[in-house]
Amino acid sequence: MSANTRTQTATAMSHSQSHLTQTRLEKTWVPWVPNRLSKRRGSSVPQFTNSPTMIVMVGLPARGKTYISKKLTRYLNWIGVTTKVFNVGQYRRDATRAYNSFEFFKPDNAEAMKIRKACAIAALKDVWEYFTSEQGQVVVFDATNTTPQRRELILSFAKENSYKVFFVESICDDPEIIAENIKQVKLSSPDYIDCDKDEAVADFLKRIECYKLTYVALDDNKDRNLSYIKIFNVGSRYLVNHVQDHIQSRIVYYLMNIHVTPRSIYLCRHGESELNLVGRIGGDSGLSARGAKFASALQTYVRKQSISELKVWTSHMKRTIQTAEALGVAYEQWKALNEIDAGVCEEMSYEEIQENYPEEFALRDQDKYRYRYPKGESYEDLVQRLEPVIMELERQENVLVICHQAVMRCLLAYFLDKSAVELPYLKCPLHTVLKLTPVAYGCKVESVFLNIEAVNTHRDKPENVDVDREPEEALETVPAHI
């Protein structure tokens, strides 16, 4: 008997024991008698992280390590891999009251070296805590980690605890990029809060020099058994070594698709639809009169913005396509941008859902992110479906995405780093364009209402989410409609 079948089968697994039950919330089939055979219920994609993984940044200051750390963490969390950043600089700021000057970073400053090493170790301890108590799956260890000794320290720590390690080294020798970097994120750092601009820049450049003295990049020969990606000059070239598993492969793919070219992403919903007017969800209806007006106003808005080489994307549903048609420019249809499939509740009003499926309605309010409509989808499913859209948005520059309420919530949550709890309640009203512009470590949002009235389709979480609540309590937060 193979090792596979030796495990788990001690319990007399009679072969008619394929007795399954469907979880009420996520609608996933699980064994009636719990066993450990079916892993990770509820999610639409298997979890491919077995051992916890440490992503370790490497690079001189102002090489984009923190930018990459934060962005990667945001992406991983969005696709459902619990990830956290540990920025050693933050530990250092907490340990040393006030930052004086670059002298702190001189390699011969014994006192400072002690503090810096202690900070790294404190951070590692918190990493251990995160993996152990908080069930985190990935940690991004954001520090310069520019010496083999420091990296060896981390590798030993990881080995002791059976964590996988993947290094991300950012190498850049373009002085313009570094200068831009310093301007964007260093000048406003707590370290330089009381300095004038030129002082800060001068000091920071000297800080970089301190690191250069002891910087040893990952070595193609000596480090050939390590797993890493080297990013050269903000992505014009990559060296990828010994990718071990699925999550590392996904990380590499993501890192190779992001860029720092300034651009804006415009998110909006289709114009108001016929079904919107009567308070019904889903379906494939056309635009109402006001919806058509919005499409026209959108065209005006887009033209005024004077966007260079704007790409326009829609779903496969009539209402987004009609909206795009009004723009008079080429657009691409993505099936992946279709609205969440409400299954048996398609084209129902909330009142009808309460009448016909009161339990479902309550379950949805209990956990709106994981709740899957019978024969339909959940927000969790939506995120998986939208991942290729996000990946392509990262590759692109100026894009206008004309989509739907639930879809827009998912995309917005990605850009604004919203949790699974917040995501399904993000406000994405009709006839409002959200202009997202990456800035520093995050995203600036401008909300532009194009001044065409529309129904409100946003239903807040009601107070009572019990399955035995009264219909009035269930329908308390349903927005007005015809």
Add this chain to the structure above:
Amino acid sequence: MMLDNEEYLVDACQRELTQNPLRKIWLPGKSGHIAQRRVCMTNCPTLIVTVGLPARGKTYISKKLTRYLNWIGVPTKEFNVGQYRRECVKIYKSFEFFSPDNEEGLKIRRHCAMAALNDVRQYLSVEGGQVAVFDATNTTRERRGAIVKFAEQNGFKVFFVESVCEDPDVIAQNIVQVKLGSPDYIHCDTQEAIEDFMKRIKCYESSYQPLDEVLDRDMPYIKIMDVGRRYLVNRVQDHIQSRIVYYLMNIHITPRSIYLSRHGESDLNIKGRIGGDSALSARGKEYGTCLRKYIQEQNIKDLKVWTSQMKRTIQTAECLGVPYEQWKSLNEIDAGVCEEMMYEEIQEHYPLEFALRDQDKYRYRYPKGESYEDLVQRLEPVIMELERQENVLVICHQAVMRCLLAYFLDKTAVELPYLKCPLHTVLKLTPLAYGCKVESIYLGVDAVNTHRERPENVSVQRSTEAALKTVPAHF
């Protein structure tokens, strides 16, 4: 203040949209629609150029990449210069042909490369191909320069794929697997063939100029080192190149097998109904038991088991008594309004739909449902993970299994929806040389036949009997 979009229509208010009856795609009613059906991955065609000494896996990569791109819907074709050479020089004598001082040989080889490039131009510019894979050694800077020039003249993007390997074991294995069976060595014994081939490699070595980090820094390329242990990726220009890089970084050549099977026979299967989420029939459960036995006998190392999120595949996996993973993307094709109907009922309620489906089963989308084409897109991450993995058993559904099988066996969109994937039969796929060996194992438990052949009459005016002619028997 105009947008930079060429196809700008001045008169852009509310064109009527109609839904294409086959694909259920909304398009502007009149002429000149500017909406593209799905993400257009390439604007100008792309020329992928392999680089590397003989026996470095260039043809393996070329064929595999071509298969993948075609499967995801990017028309791709490979052009193997060695093939052109074989057609030109009918009989291969020896490695001497490849000697760098063989003027005659060099002339012929250059001519063959040109002929191949001409066919590339024909494919990309005239025949509507989107990607061409130019499979040759292309080991000199001069040759690559000529190709880049050719591409520029024709408006093609270029992306180089270089395979570098110095591991003698890997090279020896390569020679055994694919060179010994080559037409060049059809009349040689093994020892002779190997010796000659090694000398052939030597002929290329002295003039080999690998892609250089400095000299080629503006060239888009991926350098694959040591069969995927390390990659150098330079200047990826666009979406398709990014997908190609991702794919190349996920494939491996470690021997393994992929087992494809459907769930055991279900209650709806017996009734001749499609879709739904029913449980296994008694025979279906029996199949689960037999599958367990089969798996045990196969003694597969570290087998991963995947199912869909539908009851019938999970029940089947439960019978195996080993851990398994659920993928929603492995769910059966969504038949929309036709879910849980019998073919007879579909013919009765939706005769037009039924006929359209027979006309183009690959692109046909059920009303409020999916098409095979949609399925392929949804299955792409599954294929990508299958490439990463080693031994895997996938318990899925008829349409899904057809899509996966088409990927492994390089079947076209026309053949795909009619591939035979009967119940209670395991297909064991083992990569071999440039392709895939298939073993079909029927596990001896009876089941209904769910395979409906394309009927002769696919016209929307056909009679009911003509439509239902090929419906398999059921209760």
